[in-house]
Amino acid sequence: MSVKILVVDDEVAICNMLEMALINAGYEAKSVYNGKDVMAALADMQPDLVLLDWMLPGMSGIEVARLIKQEPSFRELPIIMLTARTEEDSKVTGLESGADDYVTKPFSLRELMSRIKAVLRRRSPTLLDQQLVQGDLIMDVLSQRVIAYDREIPLGPTEYKLLEFFMRNPDRVFSREQLLNRVWGTNVYVEDRTVDVHILRLRKALKPADLSHLIVTVRGSGYRLAKA
Amino acid sequence: MSVKILVVDDEVAICNMLEMALINAGYEAKSVYNGKDVMAALADMQPDLVLLDWMLPGMSGIEVARLIKQEPSFRELPIIMLTARTEEDSKVTGLESGADDYVTKPFSLRELMSRIKAVLRRRSPTLLDQQLVQGDLIMDVLSQRVIAYDREIPLGPTEYKLLEFFMRNPDRVFSREQLLNRVWGTNVYVEDRTVDVHILRLRKALKPADLSHLIVTVRGSGYRLAKA
DNA sequence: AGAAATATGACAGCTATATGACAACGCCTT
DNA sequence: AAGGCGTTGTCATATAGCTGTCATATTTCT
Incomplete structure (x- = not known):
């Protein structure tokens, strides 16, 4: 039972790619493709971190983040936002909505991985060098x-x-x-x-x-x- | 002797899913696929709670609930109804027929689990003690x-x-x-x-x-x- | 004391678990 | 592509531990 990461992105291809990369890096990974499945997936999988796309059909990533943070049992769950925008304001909004970090697409897997590690180290150190x-x-x-x-x-x-x-x-x-x-x-x-x-x-x-x-x-x- | 839960649903897939989730959560679980096997299963397994599908072939969930409540030795047995309907009246009917709680499909496992806990806590608090x-x-x-x-x-x-x-x-x-x-x-x-x-x-x-x-x-x- | 209920020790059968062997499989290396 | 290596799931068999019953002893009540 390793560190579990939930990927939320509407593009199946990206999800698959991320899943593969994450599994390769020794994580356990699972994807959902829209905002409304997130809560169920959280409950089901109990992940240690969420990769959350900014743009989602139906519900924006920010809304999803708020929803997550709203649930007491998931308040501490670290979230990394994935977004295509580079504008400063979106970054601010993202962090305000409860995200722990923020990666702009296109990102290198290498960068993503190190951010994941950084966030995990900050939020749940025990998980990493446990x-x-x-x-x-x-x-x-x-x-x-x-x-x-x-x-x-x-x-x-x-x-x-x-x-x-x-x-x-x-x-x-x-x-x-x-x-x-x-x-x-x-x-x-x-x-x-x-x-x-x-x-x-x-x-x-x-x-x-x-x-x-x-x-x-x-x-x-x-x-x-x-x-x- | 852990907490035992009987699942009554005609969809085998749902039963299997529920059984797995329940067992995972530390319960003992068993399924029957139609109303007429319920009483036998009750006698056999002596469950502490019943998850009862609203729509059953042959006999509706309400009828089954009435049947259960009619039997003196099972009068106290908590029942949670599972239903696809969201109408208020079905909820009323369900609760009137003796159900203790009521979960609408599709439900998150998390929600179901917490409702199970709530019902158990209300009806047989000692069962949950560790x-x-x-x-x-x-x-x-x-x-x-x-x-x-x-x-x-x-x-x-x-x-x-x-x-x-x-x-x-x-x-x-x-x-x-x-x-x-x-x-x-x-x-x-x-x-x-x-x-x-x-x-x-x-x-x-x-x-x-x-x-x-x-x-x-x-x-x-x-x-x-x-x-x- | 006498009757009835319960306690106790022994035991044969049975069930659950432990263990060793094996064939299929996946993964390298060649 | 073939061969070797380690791993995996299953089976057959061995063992160990538990169970229910009985026969007998002991206690309790009238």
């Missing part, structure tokens, strides 16, 4: 490595995601179905029992550090990560 | 653990469910039959005496914490949890 710590386990999200007692624990991609999810939700029991939804992603059809196997693999990987007991089976319910 | 406390006993529902004096008390699945039920209904006496119905679930055919055995096991588990006296035998009636 180290997840549970007891003796340290997960470095940026380098995607897991360390215990100064030794790296090699993990396959799925085991890594599984452990990350557990470390972000320690001590709570999750059913196999919940794990499939939240680690594998929705609309993935996989056997429930597959979770068992990956739990096994995760435990095996943790074994050399003698930490396999951290993954606790809750019979009849699922699994949880033992809190330190 | 920590149940009775005297020195603490039950953490999310991690499915029971703690007394900083020490974890290991419980088997049935003992856990049994204790959870008692902690949600403290000080009240339940007959063996009632316990079987509410802890084991209906249409489970089990000997009455089996309850005794699980009470014994629960007491044994509580013994190390010297709390086995919390489970009180009410001769001729059943058992109850001693209030702190």
Whole structure:
């Protein structure tokens, strides 16, 4: 579960391009193509940042920004405005309406990426250079490595995601179905029992550090990560 | 034993979507696709809330709601109506027929979820609690653990469910039959005496914490949890 | 004491989970 | 394009843990 970014732009091509670039940069990305789907998407995806086009059919980017900031639970959500205008006044309006930064089209991906990083660093520093710590386990999200007692624990991609999810939700029991939804992603059809196997693999990987007991089976319910 | 929600909608896709979202939110979810299966599903699953589509093939949602409310044991069961109509009169009819709330399609998942929470909070506040406390006993529902004096008390699945039920209904006496119905679930055919055995096991588990006296035998009636 | 209800220990069957093996797949490198 | 490497999902099988029932002991009430 990495940093999630919601793209709001009516041009599908741009959305696709951005999505690809963002995913490439290690983010999780999703797009909506008009203002009225934004709130639903926010609730659904719970993004950590929004890229918001200035010009949207039906509802302007500013209106959308205001709408977002109006919702208490999203007041803190950082917004970066994308706009074709270069006029000073639009910049002012944009920032006034609650945007955290402002990128003019055409922009270089490089610039966009660094602005995203800057905004994230300013608004939610923990997301970027976050180290997840549970007891003796340290997960470095940026380098995607897991360390215990100064030794790296090699993990396959799925085991890594599984452990990350557990470390972000320690001590709570999750059913196999919940794990499939939240680690594998929705609309993935996989056997429930597959979770068992990956739990096994995760435990095996943790074994050399003698930490396999951290993954606790809750019979009849699922699994949880033992809190330190 | 988490919060259980029954979805009644003839569109399988919507049911699946809802189920997934609900499970993701930590509920237990199940769907039926027409009105005539509802009563059986109620008896089988004993849900804590019903999401009921207004338009159903054969039997309207209102009829189903009436049917549910007509059954004494389900009179208290909260119902949220899902409907495409926005007219005021349908809302009135819906609420008159016994629905507790009313969500118009298309709805955002976020809205639906918050309405579910609201209804649950209103109708069965204890269900939402994440920590149940009775005297020195603490039950953490999310991690499915029971703690007394900083020490974890290991419980088997049935003992856990049994204790959870008692902690949600403290000080009240339940007959063996009632316990079987509410802890084991209906249409489970089990000997009455089996309850005794699980009470014994629960007491044994509580013994190390010297709390086995919390489970009180009410001769001729059943058992109850001693209030702190 | 005698009857009725409950407590307790043992156990056989069953269910859920753990584990090892494997074939398919995707991704490099060649 | 082919071959190698690591990863993934599924299955079959092994294990472990739980469940319900019974027989018997103990308690409680009349």
